[in-house]
Amino acid sequence: MEHPPEALPRLSGSDGAYVVFWAHGIPLGHRLIPSSALPMSPAMLRAYAYPAIAPAVAHYNEQTANLRSTTDTIYTNTIDTDTIDTNTLSAIKHLLQNPSRLTSKPRYTSTDASVVICTRDRPEHLAACLHAIAALTPAPAEVIVVDNAPQTDATRRLVATRPGVRYVHEPRPGLDIARNTGVRTSTKPIIAFTDDDVRVDPQWLRYLCAGFDAPDVMAVTGLVLPATLDTESQYLFEIHWGFHRGYLPRRFDAAYMKAHRSRCVPVWDVGAGASMAFRRDAFMHVGGFDERLDVGAAGCSGDSEFWYRLLANGWTCHYTPMAVAHHTHRATAIGLRRQLEAYMRGHTAALLVQYERHGHPGLLRRLFVSLPKYYLRRLVAGALHGYQGRYQTLAAEIRGALSGVLFYLRTPAASPAHPFTGVETGAEAGPVAEHPAPAKSASQAT
Amino acid sequence: MSYLLTAIDAAEPLPSLHLRDDQTGWAALIRWKGRPVDFWIEPCDPGTTISARELARRIYTQSRYALTEAQLHFESPPPQASPPAVSVVICTHNRPERLTRCLASIQQHVPEDGPAEVLVVDNAPPDNRTRTAAQTAGVHYVMESRPGLNAARNRAFAEARGDWVAFLDDDVIVDAEWWGGLCHAHAANPDADGFTGQVMPYALETHAQVLFEQRGGFRRGFTSTRYGPAPHAPIYPCNTGILGTGANMVFRRDAVRRIGGCDEALDAGAALPGGGDLDLFYRVIRGGGVLVYEPTMLVFHEHRRTLQALRDQYEHSWGRSLMAYLVKIYQTDPATRPKVRRLLWWWTRDTGQHLSRATRGRTDRPLSFVIAELRGALRGLCGAYPRAVRRANRLKQEYPS
Numbered sequence: 007m008e009h010p011p012e013a014l015p016r017l018s019g020s021d022g023a024y025v026v027f028w029a030h031g032i033p034l035g036h037r038l039i040p041s042s043a044l045p046m047s048p049a050m051l052r053a054y055a056y057p058a059i060a061p062a063v064a065h066y067n068e069q070t071a072n073l074r075s076t077t078d079t080i081y082t083n084t085i086d087t088d089t090i091d092t093n094t095l096s097a098i099k100h101l102l103q104n105p106s107r108l109t110s111k112p113r114y115t116s117t118d119a120s121v122v123i124c125t126r127d128r129p130e131h132l133a134a135c136l137h138a139i140a141a142l143t144p145a146p147a148e149v150i151v152v153d154n155a156p157q158t159d160a161t162r163r164l165v166a167t168r169p170g171v172r173y174v175h176e177p178r179p180g181l182d183i184a185r186n187t188g189v190r191t192s193t194k195p196i197i198a199f200t201d202d203d204v205r206v207d208p209q210w211l212r213y214l215c216a217g218f219d220a221p222d223v224m225a226v227t228g229l230v231l232p233a234t235l236d237t238e239s240q241y242l243f244e245i246h247w248g249f250h251r252g253y254l255p256r257r258f259d260a261a262y263m264k265a266h267r268s269r270c271v272p273v274w275d276v277g278a279g280a281s282m283a284f285r286r287d288a289f290m291h292v293g294g295f296d297e298r299l300d301v302g303a304a305g306c307s308g309d310s311e312f313w314y315r316l317l318a319n320g321w322t323c324h325y326t327p328m329a330v331a332h333h334t335h336r337a338t339a340i341g342l343r344r345q346l347e348a349y350m351r352g353h354t355a356a357l358l359v360q361y362e363r364h365g366h367p368g369l370l371r372r373l374f375v376s377l378p379k380y381y382l383r384r385l386v387a388g389a390l391h392g393y394q395g396r397y398q399t400l401a402a403e404i405r406g407a408l409s410g411v412l413f414y415l416r417t418p419a420a421s422p423a424h425p426f427t428g429v430e431t432g433a434e435a436g437p438v439a440e441h442p443a444p445a446k447s448a449s450q451a452t
Numbered sequence: 453m454s455y456l457l458t459a460i461d462a463a464e465p466l467p468s469l470h471l472r473d474d475q476t477g478w479a480a481l482i483r484w485k486g487r488p489v490d491f492w493i494e495p496c497d498p499g500t501t502i503s504a505r506e507l508a509r510r511i512y513t514q515s516r517y518a519l520t521e522a523q524l525h526f527e528s529p530p531p532q533a534s535p536p537a538v539s540v541v542i543c544t545h546n547r548p549e550r551l552t553r554c555l556a557s558i559q560q561h562v563p564e565d566g567p568a569e570v571l572v573v574d575n576a577p578p579d580n581r582t583r584t585a586a587q588t589a590g591v592h593y594v595m596e597s598r599p600g601l602n603a604a605r606n607r608a609f610a611e612a613r614g615d616w617v618a619f620l621d622d623d624v625i626v627d628a629e630w631w632g633g634l635c636h637a638h639a640a641n642p643d644a645d646g647f648t649g650q651v652m653p654y655a656l657e658t659h660a661q662v663l664f665e666q667r668g669g670f671r672r673g674f675t676s677t678r679y680g681p682a683p684h685a686p687i688y689p690c691n692t693g694i695l696g697t698g699a700n701m702v703f704r705r706d707a708v709r710r711i712g713g714c715d716e717a718l719d720a721g722a723a724l725p726g727g728g729d730l731d732l733f734y735r736v737i738r739g740g741g742v743l744v745y746e747p748t749m750l751v752f753h754e755h756r757r758t759l760q761a762l763r764d765q766y767e768h769s770w771g772r773s774l775m776a777y778l779v780k781i782y783q784t785d786p787a788t789r790p791k792v793r794r795l796l797w798w799w800t801r802d803t804g805q806h807l808s809r810a811t812r813g814r815t816d817r818p819l820s821f822v823i824a825e826l827r828g829a830l831r832g833l834c835g836a837y838p839r840a841v842r843r844a845n846r847l848k849q850e851y852p853s
Contacts, residue, residue: 011528022684040684043677049530049640050744053676060520067520 007034007055011048017041024235024244027055031209032066032328033229034059035253038245062253062327114215116144118196119283121211122188124152124181125202129160131334136168138205146198146211148172152188154302155179180302181279182295189289198283199309205233206281206331213329214283222259224288224321225313227277228329229253238395239342240335246396247346249278249333251325258313258323270357270372271314276323279309281331292319296359298417299352304410306352311359318364339398346399347406354410355417362419377407455479455493455656455665461486462511462519466504473498479656479665482515484522486629488650488750489674490515493665518674533639538567538702539612543604544574544622545721548581550754555589557625566631568614575604576721598851600721600844601698602714602728607853609705609713617708621699624751625654633748634702641678645707645741648672648696648733649749660762661755666816669755670697674747679733681740683788687795689737690781690788693774698729700751703736711735716848717840718777724840726773727780734781738788766821771828774799776837783837803829 007029014023022040026033035058039046046054121139125132132151139149149171153161155178165173176187189197198214200206210228217226230249235241244250258276266272279300292315300308313323336342354373361369381404388397456471456478463485471478479493492514496502502510511519540558544551551572558570570591574582576599586593596607608617618634620626630649637647651670656662672694679688679695698719708714719728733743756762782792803826810819 040682042680042682042684042688044680044682045643046678047640047642049636050676050678052528052530053525053640056521056524057517057675060517060524063524064516064520 007052007059011052013048014039014044014046014051016045021241024232025051025054026231027059029059029063031207032062033231033253033330034062036231059253065254112216112219114196114218116142116211116215117147118194119146119198119211119215120148120150120188120192120194120196121146121198121200122150122152122185122192123200123202124154124184124188125161126154126179127157127160128202129164131202132161133164135200135202135204135206136164136171138207139200140168141208142206142211143208144212147194148192150174150188150191152176152184152191154181154184180297181300182297182303182308185300185308186294186297189284189286189294192286195286196283197286199279199281200331201280201333203334204230204280204331205334207329210281210329210331211283213326214281217283217324217326217329218285219324220322222320222322223324224285224291224316225276225323226283226329227251227323227325228281228331229327230278230280230331230333233332233334235335237337239339240337242396242399243335243342243345247349249280251275251277251327253327255327256325258317258325260317260320260322263317266368267366268368270368270376271317271366273310273314273317274307274353275325276310276313277325278333280333281329282309284312288316288321291321292316296356298359298414298419299356301348303417304352304355304413305348305406307349307356308352311356314356314360315363318366343399343402347402347409350403350406351410351413354407355414356410358411358414359419373411381407453659453662455662457653457656459483460507460511462489462515466507466511468504469502469507471496471498471500471502477662478502479653481652482511482518484519485526487522487525487748488627488629488652489522490518491652491671491674493656521674530636530640533635533642535566535635536616536638537614538616538618538634539608539614540567540570540618540620541605541608541612542570542572542620542622543601543608544572544582545576545599545601545604546578546582547622548585550622551582552585552589554620554622554625555585555591558620559589561626561628562631566635567618569612571608571612573604573608573611575599575601598716598847598853600716600723600847601719602716603720603847603851605714605719605728606716609708610853612705615705616702617705618702619698619700620751621753623654623754624651624699627652627750627752629748629750633746633750637676637744637746637749640676641742641744643742644678644704644744645736646701646703646733646743647749648702648743648745649700649751650674650747651697651700651751651753654752654754658757660757660759663759663816663818663821664755664762664765670699670753672696672745672747676747677745678742679737679745680742681737683791687791687798689734690778690791690795692730692733692737695733695743695745696729698732699753700749701729701732702749703732707736707739707741708732711739715780716844717837718773718780720840720844722768723843724768724773724776724836726769727777730774730777731780734777738785763821763824767824767828771825771830772832772836773828775829775832776840779833779837799829 007027017023022038024036024038026036028034037054037058039054123135151165151171152174154176162173165171174187174191176184196215198211214226214228232244235244263271295308296311298304299311300306316323336345357369357373384400388400391397453476454474456475458469459481461483475498477495481488482490542551542554572586572591572593574595576597583593594611596604633649634647653665653669656665714728715731718724718731719726736743756765778792782789806817806822810817810822
């Protein structure tokens with residue numbers, strides 16, 4: 007937005023454009039512009055941008071308290087002048103030029119961070135991912151690739167060609183097992199995770215680290231934008247599921263937990279596993295990722311279960327949209343169905359795991375009341391739509407939700423909840439502790 | 453029952469508002485340096501005073517983002533372009549006082565050297581009071597004896613000197629932003645064949661006017677939007693009501709000429725009092741044209757004052773004429789039939805919901821209005837359009853141009 011605007015051309019063979027608006031490297035908002043509105047002149051594209059970016063622009067400007075406008079007479083006859091400020095794009099520039107305004111005192115920088123990428127037999131994805139990681143400025147202290155139960159040695163050979171990237175082999179399949187291995191392997195106070203199908207922005211790690219702006223912030227998550235929207239499946243995923251958590255930073259803390267606990271705390275709003283970072287202390291305080299969840303086990307929600315545990319123990323999670331990553335969604339309908347089945351499986355399993363740990367009744371309420379009601383409604387609506395569009399995945403979702411419950415009932419809670427004491431010495435990769443300490447209960451919170 | 457209606461410019465010192473004892477709510481148009489940015493309407497206890505400070509807090513919580521958006525507009529003003537050659541046309545039938553008020557607002561708010569001309573089309577006049585009003589205001593005047601709003605509009609397309617024709621109803625007054633809004637929209641969308649604008653209430657003095665505005669009125673939001681031919685939504689472009697209303701619309705004369713002008717079976721006076729604008733929007737878009745909704749192209753419309761008149765509007769302008777329009781496009785444009793069916797299904801469901809809510813007394817739309825709309829819709833579906841076509845053909849023979 008800070009440059010002279012460009013026109014948006016007519017697009018052949020596509021239903022519209024997903025346009026993300028930026029200023030000075032900060033994402034401010036997006037619009038889904040249907041092809042019927044194209045082509046579009048630069049002036050009109052701006053008019054389309056303004057409503058989308060207004061909330062973020064207002065937010066960033068409120069942080070620049072001393073940038074008051076002389077024309078700002080809006081509250082001259084009130085004393086509430088501290089509530090509104092001028093809202094200008096140039097103020098964002100000011101903000102970025104004075105990063106101290108963004109974070110009162112950056113506690114961590116990229117050089118305090120280990121980046122962990124868990125992967126399994128997808129060397130071509132991983133190569134592109136590592137390429138983006140190599141462009142991070144400033145560079146991370148270390149980059150660790152956890153090769154999870156590989157069938158081939160392609161990943162090992164690929165990593166060998168990348169100087170400065172550590173390779174760790176984790177034979178036991180499971181994303182959360184691999185993540186725990188990554189945590190144990192890493193040596194730095196901040197551990198950032200991304201996936202092999204994600205391309206991070208050069209500033210990604212810098213902003214993730216800056217997100218740890220208070221001692222109680224244990225987790226920081228970032229904005230995940232779609233890398234492409236070439237197929238209907240990718241579009242459906244982005245619109246109805248997606249990793250997108252908006253352009254305004256959010257803080258999830260004990261008060262948030264308390265406000266939502268009677269129903270179900272929507273921890274999935276905290277962020278996405280594709281772009282998240284933790285303080286090493288987090289694993290000391292609440293244990294590791296629950297190995298019953300996520301890909302290779304239940305299918306998903308290992309990350310959100312971990313955030314839930316942090317919140318339940320009184321810690322804070324911070325979502326910062328300035329840290330940007332791009333995720334390539336599944337391109338095929340079958341891929342999307344499989345993914346959503348895994349999502350719902352992981353989701354219901356995670357609800358039960360969370361209930362097991364914390365005993366919050368809202369979790370069961372969601373599992374046995376809200377979700378069934380939601381799916382009944384969607385089944386009816388789907389019948390009217392001939393199970394097309396977003397309803398084509400309905401059967402897979404329901405199947406996943408049911409099998410998640412069964413999965414939980416069948417799987418013993420043998421996850422390493424607390425294998426992390428002593429990690430700060432920089433333990434090398436090795437076999438996972440077989441029978442770790444039991445999970446810390448919620449009653450110990452704060 | 454009436455509402456306090458006010459305009460507040462947030463860039464100016466804020467007023468404090470006081471509701472009279474007969475005012476049961478308030479509505480406010482929020483502006484930033486003149487630019488309309490937001491609109492609130494809500495019930496409130498009679499006699500309430502809203503202090504400037506309370507107002508400031510409300511503006512902050514409710515309209516903060518809208519104000520930010522306006523500020524962004526001011527920070528990068530759109531490129532200046534030569535204004536289009538516009539004939540501002542008011543089609544009127546026997547309402548000289550309203551016409552005079554409308555012309556006065558044009559004189560006040562539209563620059564002298566802006567439009568190419570202002571033209572009054574006097575439709576089937578019973579006397580010469582309209583002619584006198586136009587002559588007093590010093591604007592062009594033409595008489596069209598064939599009755600019907602769309603007949604008058606066709607006459608306007610024939611008579612207009614400008615490349616563009618801006619239609620205003622005689623019961624609107626234009627805002628100071630109207631002309632500038634049109635010029636900006638034109639500069640930003642050189643390919644557009646037409647523009648529609650924002651329509652705000654002129655008064656909320658009667659129950660009927662409040663009900664109309666609470667229903668959503670003619671407001672179409674504060675975001676500029678382009679509407680082109682590519683079908684982007686399940687019922688687009690059949691739901692042309694999203695574009696706006698005939699009380700405030702501008703067309704490129706050639707574009708309308710190319711699609712054969714206005715359909716005189718619609719917007720045909722009491723016989724079929726609506727649908728002409730919807731049909732015109734639809735045919736321009738289906739013909740490959742682009743229409744643009746421009747929120748700053750603002751006018752104020754005086755809604756029907758009595759409940760009876762509003763009920764008639766529900767029955768005839770919305771129920772009957774909407775269905776006549778849908779029947780027309782269903783019959784003439786096979787390609788969009790599935791969309792018309794979907795739109796009808798949506799309409800039925802929506803009206804059903806209103807009906808069930810109205811029977812439980814839980815709506816601001818009285819039951820008699822919902823029933824009136826349903827009755828009108830049934831009549832509209834059952835031969836209203838073919839009947840109107842026959843009538844229009846008869847009138848064309850009776851009053852040859």
